[in-house]
Amino acid sequence: MNPVSLITSPDSLAEVMNLTASDRRSMDALIRDRLKSDVLLVNQIAEYIVGAGGKRLRPLVHLLAARACGYQGSGHTQLAAVIEFIHTATLLHDDVVDGSERRRGQRTAHQVWGNAASVLVGDFLYSRSFQLMVELESTHVMSILADATNTIAAGEVLQLMQLGDTDLDESSYLRVIGDKTACLFAAAARLGAVLAEKPRALETALANFGYALGQAFQITDDWLDYSGHDGSLGKNLGDDLSEGKVTLPLILALRSTNAKDRLFLTETIEAGGTEQLDRVRSILHQTGALDASLDRAHAFSASACEALTALPDSAERDALELLARFAVDRSL
Numbered sequence: 664m665n666p667v668s669l670i671t672s673p674d675s676l677a678e679v680m681n682l683t684a685s686d687r688r689s690m691d692a693l694i695r696d697r698l699k700s701d702v703l704l705v706n707q708i709a710e711y712i713v714g715a716g717g718k719r720l721r722p723l724v725h726l727l728a729a730r731a732c733g734y735q736g737s738g739h740t741q742l743a744a745v746i747e748f749i750h751t752a753t754l755l756h757d758d759v760v761d762g763s764e765r766r767r768g769q770r771t772a773h774q775v776w777g778n779a780a781s782v783l784v785g786d787f788l789y790s791r792s793f794q795l796m797v798e799l800e801s802t803h804v805m806s807i808l809a810d811a812t813n814t815i816a817a818g819e820v821l822q823l824m825q826l827g828d829t830d831l832d833e834s835s836y837l838r839v840i841g842d843k844t845a846c847l848f849a850a851a852a853r854l855g856a857v858l859a860e861k862p863r864a865l866e867t868a869l870a871n872f873g874y875a876l877g878q879a880f881q882i883t884d885d886w887l888d889y890s891g892h893d894g895s896l897g898k899n900l901g902d903d904l905s906e907g908k909v910t911l912p913l914i915l916a917l918r919s920t921n922a923k924d925r926l927f928l929t930e931t932i933e934a935g936g937t938e939q940l941d942r943v944r945s946i947l948h949q950t951g952a953l954d955a956s957l958d959r960a961h962a963f964s965a966s967a968c969e970a971l972t973a974l975p976d977s978a979e980r981d982a983l984e985l986l987a988r989f990a991v992d993r994s995l
Contacts, residue, residue: 689737724855836914845875
């Protein structure tokens, strides 16, 4: 029985977690069962990164979307595991490409085991995710996830090409984060309607919700990289600057600051490193780039909430709305 009517609407992320506790336990058990391999190193690295926790927002979105659509089966927990495997694989690959030192508050896998092992275990997780989705015997599900996985990979390549590009504009930035981040949120939400065999119009509405949520979440992460405190993201403050990533705060500042500061920002981005982080942050504040970036995130959050009007009232729909607000307000 779907427990929707028995639970009041959540007012915090903790209450969302309580609402989905049973489904998440089933998902977690499946994740740990399917992580097992005859190869010890696969087990070690996969357990290291999955065991690090995190809120698992993408599978959480799927679990909630499925229940909000009235789904009463168990396939959503398997799809949630697939989504988490895909996301974890991208993390392993991204950290190697970016040379990141921390992820979720701990050393990245490639820092512990090396680049080759991390990339190969990422490949293992990708292949495992496709084994799991094939078991569901739905070409529609496979098509959505195959497209999302391909889009993520293309987005990572596109971002690599744009490193250090101080001429990057806002639309190009939004395309990158749409490909790298928002598309998997969109697939996760859409698949809730697919499992419940709802009309394509509802699939589209949920995909729009997930995409806007993902955009809001990533823009806020990029904002926090300059406005947060060290460790607030589970990584080093200023990592984006160090890696040469031209994110929205920098794009807006480069567009509005004076010639002297624009030259400084350009040279700092091209040089990499975080030695000039304090001055960069000062310029971002002075130009209003940080406030403007957060405004963009709030706009995407509002769009996500608007898309949810296609769903009937339920605690799960309210939980999805709370996640849209959490994307820009991590204190919820």
